[in-house]
Amino acid sequence: MQSVYRLFLIVLLSACALLVGCQRTTERRYELKGKVISLDKEHRQVTVTHEEIKGFMDAMTMPFTVKDDRAFSALAPGQTVEATLVVLEDRSWIEGIKILKTEPAPEPTTTASVLKRGDEIPDFELVNQDNERIKLSQYRGRPLLLTFVYTRCPFPEFCPLTNKNFSEIYRELPSLPSSKKLHLLTISFDAEYDTPAVLRDFARRYMNPVSFQDWEFATGSIDQIREITTYFGLIYRKESGQIVHSMVAALIGPDGKLEHLYLRNEWKPKDVLADIR
Numbered sequence: 001m002q003s004v005y006r007l008f009l010i011v012l013l014s015a016c017a018l019l020v021g022c023q024r025t026t027e028r029r030y031e032l033k034g035k036v037i038s039l040d041k042e043h044r045q046v047t048v049t050h051e052e053i054k055g056f057m058d059a060m061t062m063p064f065t066v067k068d069d070r071a072f073s074a075l076a077p078g079q080t081v082e083a084t085l086v087v088l089e090d091r092s093w094i095e096g097i098k099i100l101k102t103e104p105a106p107e108p109t110t111t112a113s114v115l116k117r118g119d120e121i122p123d124f125e126l127v128n129q130d131n132e133r134i135k136l137s138q139y140r141g142r143p144l145l146l147t148f149v150y151t152r153c154p155f156p157e158f159c160p161l162t163n164k165n166f167s168e169i170y171r172e173l174p175s176l177p178s179s180k181k182l183h184l185l186t187i188s189f190d191a192e193y194d195t196p197a198v199l200r201d202f203a204r205r206y207m208n209p210v211s212f213q214d215w216e217f218a219t220g221s222i223d224q225i226r227e228i229t230t231y232f233g234l235i236y237r238k239e240s241g242q243i244v245h246s247m248v249a250a251l252i253g254p255d256g257k258l259e260h261l262y263l264r265n266e267w268k269p270k271d272v273l274a275d276i277r
Contacts (some may be wrong), residue, residue, distance in 0.1 A: 129200035147249040150190035183214035
């Protein structure tokens with residue numbers, strides 16, 4: 001009996017070790033060096049203009065999450081820092097932060113939206129994944145949830161998280177009454193790369209089964225995208241092949257007026273579903 005118990009224990013410990021080993025293999029670590037631009041204490045994020053992160057991304061300006069309280073309290077705009085970027089499947093953060101030197105801080109920038117609740121949304125024109133022209137006015141009569149992404153976004157808590165949130169809402173659509181059934185619209189601000197064909201292929205990663213009747217992916221000309229993103233308060237710019245951007249999603253009522261604006265990526269699918277009920 002004891003030998004059977006020992007065998008069971010060995011198998012259990014081996015399985016645990018294998019599981020831990022598998023979990024560790026999903027963690028990627030990269031060395032980061034750059035200058036602190038700004039701090040967001042409420043959301044525990046530091047925006048850094050960084051050098052190339054070898055094996056991961058080119059030099060650009062990005063916000064990073066900081067978990068360590070002491071490290072975050074020591075940070076200030078104008079500092080040059082070194083740190084380790086840790087990337088998992090659904091989140092990332094920096095740790096092991098070293099402050100190398102401090103210089104005068106750059107001028108702060110704003111990310112305020114021009115929208116307020118009750119505003120009527122202009123009738124923007126775009127092109128969907130089937131290369132068909134669409135207008136926001138055609139969705140009148142049912143709630144519309146729209147957001148902005150680009151398909152090559154590398155950080156798990158940015159566009160990929162938005163896509164996952166929309167995917168979860170998409171799966172809930174059959175359970176909603178017809179008057180509350182959302183139409184989902186994902187708009188790419190990478191007009192040069194994210195063509196309708198690219199968006200159509202990309203959409204299949206998140207829809208099962210595929211129904212573009214309920215969830216469309218769209219883009220437009222550079223000028224069209226600039227106009228609509230500016231209206232919704234999205235800020236983006238290209239840097240070394242990647243796009244630095246803010247995050248926003250908007251819930252538009254059946255009457256075409258703004259009901260809720262979800263800034264950053266802190267909202268949950270359940271928040272949207274509660275807002276339409």
